[in-house]
Amino acid sequence: MDITPETPWDSTPDISARIIAAISRVSSVLRAGMWEFATAEHLNPTQAEILQLLNDRTEGVRLSWLAAQLSVSAASASDSVTALVTKGLVRKARAPDDGRASALWLTDAGKQLVTRMGSALGFADDAAAALEAQVQGQLLVGLFKLIAQLQKSERFPTLRACLSCRYFEANKFPGQPTPHHCALVKAPLPITFLRIDCAEHQPSDAATERRNWEIFA
Template structure:
């Protein structure tokens, strides 16, 4: 039975508030590292974020996708893309799936700059690496659950995560270490290897995605 909270802690913000505050603080620190690099390179924050997104989508993306991922208006996204094109970091090409549509891709100079920008976040990776492996896995699992909840509330953009992939089969194995399965490579998929941005991802139907989130990450409705 839960013990009542001593009154001396009455002013403590709720658990939810402190979790959101911690995520927000971590996000600010990481953005600070990225923006410091961006400023040195003459980029604004949105342009730096676009380079990072395009680095993971070498096949090219639409302007609308960039705007959605960054939660900015199409007009703002267009301004940032124009600046990146003028700097020789982004190029426009015909979309492979629709010859009338425009795909945005990094130039070689853009790839090199985006890769150097990624280095500015190494300090965060080092901090995560210093945590015990079990804590790292619990953190990944908890963050995935939070992303799942945000997606259910339509507050998180599309991602190429295992849980939203049609190759993903949740809880197919009895092995607690590797309960899931990737049908593409036909192999067990441990929680610690669940991906957030897999190039082989193929979106599952929305109802299947919902089932996967619920099966994998039980969330109170």
């Protein structure tokens, strides 16, 4: 029987596994930074993440949405929200679109804390900013492509991303350096300007959103 000799690289994991391992390590560093900040502010990491999720959401959000974003039960999310309300960082009131339901907003103190949180995690932003512009662009597009693939598993939470926004006009200028268009600002949208989370986001219909993500899938 012929035996194929091993090469020095036979035990190397697939590149897909190494990509996920790298993302996991980066996530661990960010979580550690978040934990350090949250502990100093007498919060737990879930409470800190809730504050981030509520940032720039002027219309308020429902508890069920928060639970889905955090991948936790509604009861668990409710406990964290109650603690934040008690601390004066979150306020609860009637939802603008349904007087029978409640919605959540950041208080002024909550907004100030989120601003400080961004500064505390600035080391990661500095690291990304130190990359060459071309590498930053490739990395951003690659992450959009990965998100597009993950959404097929229905495990990825909803985003206020350009590709799920009704203002996003995909491939309005095919073949051009800036193929997409933003109807809100009425201007071509360079790929490197695509946003994962946009405060001006307005949801598009499901069919259009699927087509937009398929551009990157």
